[in-house]
Amino acid sequence: MKSAEADVERAALEYDRSYKLAQTNFGSQQRLEQATADRDRTVAALAAARASVASTAAALDGSKANLDVLKAQKDEAAHQRTELVTALAMAERNLSFTRVFAAFDGTVGNVAAHVGELVQPGTRLMALVPLNDSYVDANFKETQLGDIKPGQKVDVAIDALDGKVVEGVVSSISPASGSEFSLLPPDNATGNFTKVVQRVAVRITFPEDVLKEVPLRPGLSVVATVHTRDPDAPKPTLLGALGLEAFATRSVKP
Numbered sequence: 001m002k003s004a005e006a007d008v009e010r011a012a013l014e015y016d017r018s019y020k021l022a023q024t025n026f027g028s029q030q031r032l033e034q035a036t037a038d039r040d041r042t043v044a045a046l047a048a049a050r051a052s053v054a055s056t057a058a059a060l061d062g063s064k065a066n067l068d069v070l071k072a073q074k075d076e077a078a079h080q081r082t083e084l085v086t087a088l089a090m091a092e093r094n095l096s097f098t099r100v101f102a103a104f105d106g107t108v109g110n111v112a113a114h115v116g117e118l119v120q121p122g123t124r125l126m127a128l129v130p131l132n133d134s135y136v137d138a139n140f141k142e143t144q145l146g147d148i149k150p151g152q153k154v155d156v157a158i159d160a161l162d163g164k165v166v167e168g169v170v171s172s173i174s175p176a177s178g179s180e181f182s183l184l185p186p187d188n189a190t191g192n193f194t195k196v197v198q199r200v201a202v203r204i205t206f207p208e209d210v211l212k213e214v215p216l217r218p219g220l221s222v223v224a225t226v227h228t229r230d231p232d233a234p235k236p237t238l239l240g241a242l243g244l245e246a247f248a249t250r251s252v253k254p
Contacts, residue, residue, distance in 0.1 A: 106130040134206065134216040136168065138224040139178060139199040147228035148173065154204045157223040158214070166206065166214050170226060174201040
């Protein structure tokens with residue numbers, strides 16, 4: 001636009017000189033007309049340049065306004081994204097509530113829940129039996145516990161399998177008799193006391209290969225025979241059976 005202003009100023013000066021010369025008859029009429037045309041052309045060019053500058057300024061203002069709108073839209077989209085991420089996390093959390101994972105492998109039985117039922121925390125859903133961790137609690141008399149120790153081998157005859165015998169190991173011995181863990185344990189400190197032989201639980205576990213081959217189920221009846229003889233002791237002989245040789249061996253059954 002400065003170039004157009006310079007052309008206007010030059011054309012105006014040229015017009016003034018031509019006009020003065022034409023008035024004194026020192027200049028031609030044609031030169032005056034040319035100067036007048038140049039003046040008008042440069043003025044029109046200056047007006048066009050100013051209009052272009054104004055249009056550019058208006059477009060720039062419009063672009064700035066559009067930029068502000070775009071920034072606002074960007075901020076709004078960012079807020080919407082945050083809300084959607086939160087909604088997605090909540091949906092995934094709610095979906096996770098529809099799946100209940102067992103704490104161990106086993107077989108499901110006594111199912112109390114049904115498909116589509118809404119359950120609350122603490123609701124009993126089903127019974128899960130860990131068949132890979134089955135064990136036997138054999139209730140031995142307290143008079144039979146003297147020679148029973150953890151690690152001893154046990155022959156377990158299973159009634160449900162026609163008396164099939166599987167080999168187990170004494171895992172642990174209960175710290176108290178079964179009556180001590182009852183709802184109303186007996187109080188022998190008062191009244192007359194009649195001595196009754198108590199039962200103590202001895203837990204018997206099985207190797208993994210035995211559990212895979214033998215289908216042990218909770219609640220089955222078995223007969224457990226614990227081998228209490230010291231494996232380092234000499235094998236029994238006929239003299240020992242007749243009482244003629246010092247030897248001790250016992251097999252205990254509950």
